[in-house]
Amino acid sequence: MPTGPQTSGSTLLPSLWDEAHAAGLDEPGRLLYRSNLLGADKRITNYGGGNTSAKVIEKDPLTGRDVTVLWVKGSGGDVGTMKRDGFSTLYQDKLEALKSLYRGADFEDEMVGYLPHCTFNLNPRAASIDTPLHAYLPYTHVDHMHPDAVIAIAASDNSREMTRQIFGDEIGWLPWRRPGFQLGLDLSAFARENPDAKGIVLESHGLFTWGETARDCYETTLRIINTAIAFLDEKTAGVAAFGGARVEPLDAAARREIAARLMPEIRARIGRDERKIGHFDDGDAVLTFVGSNDLAKLAPLGTSCPDHFLRTKIRPLVLDFDPAKGDVDAVLAGLDDAIAAYRADYTRYYESCRHDDSPAMRDPNPVVYLVPGVGMMTFAKDKATARIAGEFYVNAINVMRGAQAVGTYRGLPEQEAFDIEYWLLEEAKLQRMPKPKSLAGRIAFITGGGGGIGRATAERLLSDGACVVLADIDVEALERVKTEMSERFSADMVRAVPLNVTEEAGVIASFAEMAVEYGGADILVSNAGISSSAPIETTELSMWNRNIDILATGYFLVSREAFRLFRRQQLGGAVVFIASKNGLAASPGAAAYCTAKAAEIHLARCLALEGADAGIRVNVVNPDAVLQGSKIWTGEWREQRAAAYNMAPDELEEHYRKRSMLKRSVLPSDVAEAVAFLAGDASAKSTGNIVNVDAGNAQSFTR
Known part of the structure; x- marks a missing residue:
């Protein structure tokens, strides 16, 4: 069975751009083509993460005049799998006019309410919170990606110095700020002050790059990520990951056997209020991390990129297991206390960080469970969400490995993490989601x-x-x-x-x-x-x-x-x-x-x-x-039953229909x-x- 994508920095990203194909597309088509190429490789961005945009000249349906329209990935989409209708379209001049309404960082969330007023051509696709980040960069094409290699640099304690050392003046750096209107203005100011730059690293977050054509933007994105990959490969060559191995992984059959014992027991303890579906990953990246000397130090720090911890919670639960002893019963005996302690800590996190208008505390159970020598188990309301949570944590593992190679890894401070996890805009998005189907989680x-x-x-x-x-x-x-x-x-x-x-x-x-x-x-x-x-x-x-x-x-x-x-x-x-x-x-x-x-x-x-x-x-x-579709009626049984009733096999279905009281098949x-x-x-x-x-x-x- 597949265990999910295992990202590795050892291979540089190839350009997959097909100019002959791209030449036959219009500008939005080239934007979609670029987006799908970027999203197809998890080393470039995680599922649902990042966004792309293009500023396109179009005819205004009301005036017939040429206007600039921002095409940008809409809320909740995935650049790797999205279709053309996954983009929001907004009048660029109306987006510019929003600047005069902005009252400062304390009122940032209200700006989201103005975005629908900027909609071009009645497009129903909702604009995302990242729209201003693209709108106010003075470039035709913009990519915002979450590459493991770049986030590793962005999440290190010397992020700014590393960015300059690796990229020089070509790539800038901005300190951590929650995505939104102010960050869009910050990006605009950087671009104005650094006209020769090709992109910018956002601390603990990701990468922005730009270009005047779709191909130029795509290849700049790849080149910058490959530069980061090559740098990290050089730094990690011959160096044991995460301080070296503390325990050795069990063989594949033993890992799955233990997972089969543990996962129903975890599900028993976290699925009473909402049924959960599990996912198991014992890929190389996971096994290296869960068996390392640095596991106990790094896992509690949590993830850095907002997209990561929104899927995985701020930190995982590490289960106390020694693969050399193989005492699964001891893990099971301690499972109640381990999960209770996690819930208590999550409650502390919520209570210490909450605001007066924060949404009620959500499910306090862990999403990610790490077991030394065995692998990673993730649980969510459905299989896709559980699998994707695991993929995100693999991204986080790669980030931690790279950050430790160039400095010291830093997760987001709890308050910053909370302000995103319990962001009122994020809560509104959750409330808009359709109700689960009747057998969801079963x-x-x-x-x-x-x-x-x-x-x-x-x-x-x-x-x-x-x-x-x-x-x-x-x-x-x-x-x-x-x-x-x-x-x-x-x-x-x-x-x-x-x-x-x-x-x-x-x-x-x-x-x-x-x-x-x-x-x-x-x-x-x-x-x-x-x-x-x-x-x-x-x-x-x-x-x-x-x-x-x-x-x-x-x-x-x-x-x-x-x-x-x-x-x-x-x-x-x-x-x-x-x-x-x-x-x-x-x-x-x-x-x-x-x-x-x-x-x-x-x-x-x-x-x-x-x-x-x-x-x-x-x-x-x-x-x-x-009879219809039944395998047992395709062989001798049909002939035998027909013989028992003294009729031809083809007459059986009509015989049974007429024999029934309701005269129905x-x-x-x-x-x-x-x-x-x-x-x-x-x-x-x-x-x-x-x-x-x-x-x-x-x-x-x-x-």
């Missing part, structure tokens, strides 16, 4: 995930915000569904594990894999299935055993593992068995299948009794005759709808139930 494990019902169930749960782990013995079908769901939703939200549900070791391993990938589990949809049809006289023992193995033993094995994980997390859980009408209503020539399905239903009843005390709900969906999506209900909070007070999805069959009435 993790579902679906057996038989490569089949029609499994696919439909995955689609339904994903649409409600759940992360899904698909499991199936049919690897080809499994990969096909995984690819489709990843493309439709997000690769972050879907994982696949090949699994034979009758193999105990495989079931245990698949749940451990889910724990590493997502941090735990909340939903089990036990759907693996086969079918068989034969009179009892010709039913072979192998057929009988195969039905029992998959439909009874297999359901037992995955349920047992789910229960173990649910109880460790202490967050409850939902189990849904996909049984069959045949589990309640006998059918001729299918004794093995019907008996195994009946065993499923009774197993679910037993588990509902056992799980209730832990908030684990167990329910059953009983479909009938789901049952589709995989119908089954998935029932699963979604039983897995979600709408059925929070239901357990031990059977929901028939069979278009009506009196024989399978439960009462």
Whole structure:
């Protein structure tokens, strides 16, 4: 599984500019092209960080006159993946007019309210707080990036001297200031006083560069970053990172095994008010840092760049673990105290830095967990946010390594960090975010995930915000569904594990894999299935055993593992068995299948009794005759059932439709709808139930 991008300064950034391609684009198109190139490499800027702009001559839709329009990345976008509609467009002359309204640094936030009045052509994309930083630089093209190599210099205690030593007069330096209107004016003043400069380093923040053409700006940005990379490479050559290794990393298998044990336990302690999704990273940069002598000194200092700590909180939690001893139980025993201490310190940070109008304290739990010899675990409200938080902390690790090489690393003072984390404008942005979907933060494990019902169930749960782990013995079908769901939703939200549900070791391993990938589990949809049809006289023992193995033993094995994980997390859980009408209503020539399905239903009843005390709900969906997309209806089963009813195979679907009381066909999506209900909070007070999805069959009435 991927562990996220591992940035390294050992390779200089290549120019990827294609002039033939760029020549066919208009000016905004070249801005977008430049932006996407810059954002594609995490050494240049982190996800969602930095911004780009161009001042473009356009026709005013009201007057028809040529006007200068600032195209600048809008609020909340990502330069690497944004499209053309990700840019805000504002009249440059109106932005200039805002200077006369500015009342000073104490009133800076009110300037954001004026930005919508500067909108060009009714563009709905909201302008970001960084808009004045671009508007008031007297250059056509401007890049603001967060390169690890430059922030390493910006975050060192001798940042100003290092900037001059490395770049001379070509790149200036400004002391730390929170992004906003005043910083835009500061940049403007610097440019006016230093007309030959090509850019500027912002202390503890990042890099600004500029140029008269899109290509010139892009290549200047690369050149300045490469100069910083080369300088740091020279300084770090032959020098042990972070004071050298204090502990050696465990092998990859042992690291994942420990992560599988720790992550559900962490999730249990931080997910009671809001479910969390985890991400694990044991890349080289992480392992070097967590195993170093300087870990205890550097980790408490926190991150420097505002974009970093907004994602990671100001500092991580380092768990006390000695990989040489390997005592995971000791870590688990100390987890409550470790997290409680972090919460207490975060509360102190909030109370000591808060203002009278500060928003209420947010979730005080850690986001980043560092484990010597093992790696880094990050937790957030969804997988993408957890993964990105980890990527940001890798950026922070690279920054600390570089800063220590040229001086002494400095994180932002707590008050400065707080004033950004709890900035009223940042709070307003958070309040504008859409409400989470009903299954956001939930993790579902679906057996038989490569089949029609499994696919439909995955689609339904994903649409409600759940992360899904698909499991199936049919690897080809499994990969096909995984690819489709990843493309439709997000690769972050879907994982696949090949699994034979009758193999105990495989079931245990698949749940451990889910724990590493997502941090735990909340939903089990036990759907693996086969079918068989034969009179009892010709039913072979192998057929009988195969039905029992998959439909009874297999359901037992995955349920047992789910229960173990649910109880460790202490967050409850939902189990849904996909049984069959045949589990309640006998059918001729299918004794093995019907008996195994009946065993499923009774197993679910037993588990509902056992799980209730832990908030684990167990329910059953009983479909009938789901022919569409079903793998079990593509082989001999179709012919066998047709023969049992003395009809052609192609007549079966119509036969089942007419046989139903409602005279309707049952589709995989119908089954998935029932699963979604039983897995979600709408059925929070239901357990031990059977929901028939069979278009009506009196024989399978439960009462």
